[in-house]
Amino acid sequence: MSRYVLTGTTGRLGSRTLRSILEKKLISPADLVISSSNPAHVPPIAQQHGVEIRSGNYTDPESLRSAFAGADVLFLMSHPDPGVQRVEFHRNAIETARDVGISTVVYSSMMFGGETGLTSVIGIQQGHIRTARYLAQSGMDHVIVRQGIYAxxxxxxxxxxxxxxxxxxxxxxxxxxxxxxxIAWAALDELGEGNAAILADYRSHLGQTLRLTGPxxxxxxxxxxxxxxxxxxxxxxxxxxxxxxxxxxxxxxxxxxxxxxxxxxxxxxxxxxxxxxxxxxVDPLLGHLLGxxxxxxxxxxxxxxxxx
The missing domain is CATH 3.90.25.10 (UDP-galactose 4-epimerase, domain 1)
Structure with a gap:
């Protein structure tokens, strides 16, 4: 069994991913750890299911070491900074994950950038492009999930x-x-459900870039x-x-x-x-994950x- 550390659970998508994991019993709460820069704002459902909550901040690698310790899989929600500074924060998380023995990173990207997401003139996509390239060079197993634009x-x-x-x-x-x-708009609740399904079966997606979009x-x-x-x-x-x-x-x-x-x-x-x-x-994957x-x-x- 793998042990997961989830980031971004206080945000719109991360909170829905957490809720879907727990409500659908996709991953045991005992195998989950939440890393949050604001633990008090983690959704109550985490405590209700006994999920361990730790303090971890992308800007503070030492806090991440404690937050990530003992995990095998990191769900890396992108930092909200709209520019390329987010790459520095993502690098902190990825390097810390590798240092503490995490083997796999599941990274939450965006559905800008056309077919591949790696060529874009949109400013907010640049940080995602650089993070994807950094992951590819990191030597770690990884999955990139390109999230559809929220309806x-x-x-x-x-x-x-x-x-x-x-x-x-x-x-x-x-x-x-x-x-x-x-834009191929996607529903937030369904994106959360899709991400939860991907995390529960992450081994089937290693090395892949997945695209979650509306129909x-x-x-x-x-x-x-x-x-x-x-x-x-x-x-x-x-x-x-x-x-x-x-x-x-x-x-x-x-x-x-x-x-x-x-x-x-x-x-x-x-x-x-x-x-x-x-x-x-438009990609049919989200529908397949939802059933x-x-x-x-x-x-x-x-x-x-x-x-x-």
């Missing part, structure tokens, strides 16, 4: 929409983005139509190019002023990659686009 995050890609539709509001919705974009690629313009049909609100989708989109969102402070540089360096530039199809790849068809954003429309 629940659609509003970010539609120009920082809140996703809240109030009955009292009747004005058309203004969506301003550089270009239209097609089809859906554009922002198609999402606008879904919103209109569910809420009765008109959507004015404006495709204005990068420079105008950045200006628009700065003027309206769609994001906090401190993050304005991110608008230019990451958010607006991301649409170049999306326009080239970096988010459009049922994967859910796309169309199937989630009644849940996501609701008048309040």
């Amino acid at each position: 629940q995050a659609w509003g970010y890609y539609a120009g920082f929409q809140s996703g809240v539709f109030r009955r009292a509001d009747t004005q058309p919705l203004e969506w301003v983005i550089p270009h239209d974009a097609a 089809r690629a859906t554009t922002i313009s198609e999402i606008a139509r879904l919103v209109e049909s569910r809420t009765g609100r008109a959507v004015n989708l404006r495709l204005v190019g990068k420079q105008e989109a950045v200006r628009y969102h700065k003027e309206r402070q769609s994001v906090p002023p401190w993050s304005f540089p991110y608008l230019e360096e990451n958010w607006s530039a991301m649409y170049d990659g999306l326009q080239d199809g970096e988010g459009e790849v 049922r068809p994967a859910t796309g954003i169309e199937e989630m429309a009644d849940e996501l686009f609701v008048l309040q």
